[in-house]
Amino acid sequence: MAANSQFSMAVHMLTLIARAGTDNVKSDYIAGSVNTNPVVIRRVLSQLNQAGLVASQTGALGGTRLARDPAEISLCEIYKAVSCGEVFALHAKSPNQDCPVGRNIEAVLCDLQKEIDHSVGEKLGQYTLADVLEKVG
Amino acid sequence: MAANSQFSMAVHMLTLIARAGTDNVKSDYIAGSVNTNPVVIRRVLSQLNQAGLVASQTGALGGTRLARDPAEISLCEIYKAVSCGEVFALHAKSPNQDCPVGRNIEAVLCDLQKEIDHSVGEKLGQYTLADVLEKVG
DNA sequence: TTATCTGTATCAACATAAGTTACAAAGGTG
DNA sequence: CACCTTTGTAACTTATGTTGATACAGATAA
Numbered sequence: 001m002a003a004n005s006q007f008s009m010a011v012h013m014l015t016l017i018a019r020a021g022t023d024n025v026k027s028d029y030i031a032g033s034v035n036t037n038p039v040v041i042r043r044v045l046s047q048l049n050q051a052g053l054v055a056s057q058t059g060a061l062g063g064t065r066l067a068r069d070p071a072e073i074s075l076c077e078i079y080k081a082v083s084c085g086e087v088f089a090l091h092a093k094s095p096n097q098d099c100p101v102g103r104n105i106e107a108v109l110c111d112l113q114k115e116i117d118h119s120v121g122e123k124l125g126q127y128t129l130a131d132v133l134e135k136v137g
Numbered sequence: 138m139a140a141n142s143q144f145s146m147a148v149h150m151l152t153l154i155a156r157a158g159t160d161n162v163k164s165d166y167i168a169g170s171v172n173t174n175p176v177v178i179r180r181v182l183s184q185l186n187q188a189g190l191v192a193s194q195t196g197a198l199g200g201t202r203l204a205r206d207p208a209e210i211s212l213c214e215i216y217k218a219v220s221c222g223e224v225f226a227l228h229a230k231s232p233n234q235d236c237p238v239g240r241n242i243e244a245v246l247c248d249l250q251k252e253i254d255h256s257v258g259e260k261l262g263q264y265t266l267a268d269v270l271e272k273v274g
Numbered sequence: 275t276t277a278t279c280t281g282t283a284t285c286a287a288c289a290t291a292a293g294t295t296a297c298a299a300a301g302g303t304g
Numbered sequence: 305c306a307c308c309t310t311t312g313t314a315a316c317t318t319a320t321g322t323t324g325a326t327a328c329a330g331a332t333a334a
Contacts, residue, residue: 003226003289004322012232012242019238026279033236034228037324042281059332060278075249079225087224087257088216089140091171092292095149099170101156104273105149112212112264119260120224123253136241140320141291163310174293179312196301197309229323 006082009034009044014078014129015136017054018070024063044082051081070133076125087116143219146171146181151215151266152273154191155207161200181219188218207270213262224253 012034017025027045031038045064048054053073056064066073090109095102149171154162164182168175182201185191190210193201203210227246232239 003223003229005226005229006322007225008227008242008246011246012228012238015238015242016236024279028279033233033239035230035233035239038280039282039325040323042279043323046281056280057332058278058280058330060276061333062279062331064280083225086140088144088220089142090145091149092140092142093172096170096172099153101149101152101273102170102172105145105152105269108269108272109145109148116257116260119256120253123256127249132242132245135245136238143291161310165310175310176294176313177292179310180292183312193311194301195299195309195311197307198302199300199310201311 004083006044006047007079009036009040010048010078010082011075011129011132013041013044014048014053014066014070014073015132017064017066018129018133020065022065024057024061024065026063047082048078051077053077053081069130071128071130073129074125075127075129075132076121078129079121079124086113087120088113141220143181143184144216146173146178147185147215147219148212148266148269150178150181151185151190151203151207151210152269154201155203155266155270157202159202161194161198161202163200184219185215188214190214190218207266210266211262212264212266212269213258215266216258216261223250224257225250 013030016030016033027038027041030041034041045054045056049056049064052067054064055067056062090113091106095105097103150167153167153170164175164178167178171178182191182193186193186201189204191201192204193199227243227250232242234240
């Protein structure tokens with residue numbers, strides 16, 4: 001499949017929204033900067049909305065604004081909001097349970113997966129949207 | 138697409154191969170434990186071969202054996218051998234360069250991507266195939 | 275009332291993984 | 305040498321997921 005770039009899009013979008021302060025930002029405007037279709041933007045915004053990172057408003061003069069201070073939004077929260085997110089996938093089909101390795105490997109990999117995902121979350125948690133804003137300028 | 142489970146397969150496969158010691162393990166046998174097609178196994182083995190983790194032999198009595206001691210094979214090496222591997226993807230299409238955010242966001246995300254990938258590698262590097270062997274029993 | 279936006283549903287286009295079949299080449303064995 | 309087994313790949317199919325695009329209902333300001 002095409003690689004999932006929703007996290008990159010989300011950070012980009014939130015940066016734009018943050019820079020607008022309390023003004024509502026329209027999905028059309030965001031789409032112009034991200035260089036994609038407004039519906040793609042609104043799909044990601046829907047997830048950010050559910051995560052409580054932004055607030056949207058319909059109707060004329062509608063749009064989206066941040067629900068929280070940029071310094072209070074960690075990249076980990078953004079990642080979790082948009083990602084189905086495991087660094088690596090477990091077996092698609094269950095291994096052969098008659099094999100001692102096949103019987104036990106899944107649990108070992110599952111534990112490892114949790115540990116790696118947790119470590120990614122911690123690393124992303126070291127940065128906030130405010131840090132990104134500063135770097136982007 | 139279907140999620141990429143090659144790393145999980147690779148760890149599973151290498152565990153089976155390690156347990157066989159110096160004996161050659163056939164792709165048919167591995168496929169039976171992983172519960173998939175032998176060609177899928179040989180495709181992953183081909184990558185592990187290129188990474189120097191295993192050695193294969195064609196012909197009758199052929200098969201695959203470890204090229205190194207299990208304690209000298211880190212999970213990071215396995216991950217790098219099979220994964221095209223970024224935790225998150227950058228923008229598919231380049232953002233709008235006329236927008237100050239679009240112009241700078243890619244570099245920021247690229248740096249972040251490298252940092253996260255590096256941290257995943259470090260975490261995986263804390264474990265070896267020998268550790269997996271011990272856990273699987 | 276009208277124009278503007280969001281929120282979704284739906285469909286097409288494209289990419290990738292996994293599964294399968296087929297076969298050339300390598301390498302033991304009788 | 306002839307035969308059998310096994311790897312290494314190519315090619316094709318199927319399944320799944322992401323992105324892009326069109327369409328339209330519902331909300332809301334002027």
